Amino acid sequence: MLIRVPRSNTLVSRGPVGLPASRMAQAASQFNGVYLRPNSSNAGSVPATGPYSASPDIWLAGTTPIANYQQALATDSSYATSSSNNIYSGQTNLIYVRGKNGATVNKTNTVQLYYAPSGIINAPSQWKNNVIKTDMGQAQGNIINLAPNTIGVCDATFVWTNVTPPPPGSDHYCLFAQFNDANNSNPFPSVDTALDMGSLIMNNLGWGWRNTSMIAATPTWQYTEPLTIPADYPTTNAYSIFIAPTGYVGWDAEFYASRSDSSGNPIKLGRTKVTQDGVLLGVSSAVLEPGYQALMTVNMYSPNGSPPPAGARVPMSVNYVASTPPQLREAIARNLIDTEFMLRLRRYCPEAFDIGPQAWIIQGTYNWETIRR
Structure with missing residues (x-):
């Protein structure tokens, strides 16, 4: 007997999917500003190639601070490495953000950090208020007067406190870092279509994305x-x-x-x-x-x-x-x-x-x- 299995109509969104190269591929260029790499292979070129959610410039330190972090995370040897993906439930998780100046002039940027359950990453309007503040209670830090081709580390430590498991419909959290400036040249994005999200991820390295893995460690x-x-x-x-x-x-x-x-x-x-x-x-x-x-x-x-x-x-x-x-x-x-x-x-x-x-x-x-x- 031949049994026919019906084809599922369920679609599952897991972020951008790499497609075969176009016959009219866009020529790569250098991002003109302070940038966050989507992965360790990227050197500031856009459009970026995958993976897109493995930014080594969002550094997860767990509960132990990095001494002299603005110097330690700006060395060439550190820039060539990445932290673990681990986030600890119920704890105060310490997070650092760095970038490199791909422009030809000095740059000053604000730095903000957001968290998003994996099920809603393609709808930034749903996580724009999920701001991770600094240990001073501020909504942002700064990278000040960064010279061209130089690595800079945000002057603030971000603290994600008392992290709870992701809600139903999501199996992990994603972190998004945003570089902006006094002229608001890189505002929070308006994403209305799948093409908008693709453009944000591939062409705007003023945003970085890092997937996380949760480790159970919740205190009483x-x-x-x-x-x-x-x-x-x-x-x-x-x-x-x-x-x-x-x-x-x-x-x-x-x-x-x-x-x-x-x-x-x-x-x-x-x-x-x-x-x-x-x-x-x-x-x-x-x-x-x-x-x-x-x-x-x-x-x-x-x-x-x-x-x-x-x-x-x-x-x-x-x-x-x-x-x-x-x-x-x-x-x-x-x-x-x-x-x-x-x-x-x-x-x-x-x-x-x-x-x-x-x-x-x-x-x-x-x-x-x-x-x-």
């Missing part, structure tokens, strides 16, 4: 707060940053900053078991210069999925480390020594103490408490 709960050292402080100093969870025995705790300290070291507490109430967990010395700013993320993980009890809290303290004789004398004279904190610190973090005298001077605290009604 999370909070974020800015960490700022006043710009008018006179010197660069060492600070300690600790959390002291209460009501979370048996849970895991972690925290991290969106930027490295001034010595290039990450400010990070790896995932650590809370063994008793009030235990101090954190970083004993982070060198921070005046004007330092970052976004702090604290994650707490339940061992069995249950919520924390009423009254459970996670205070975070930022402390200035006074270690020179003049600093110590002034701290004592002004009654700034927190003896109770010093005793707890010596108990839980003896490695924080050098041979010489030291004192930790409180600079600020955050405190999150679970309230049950």
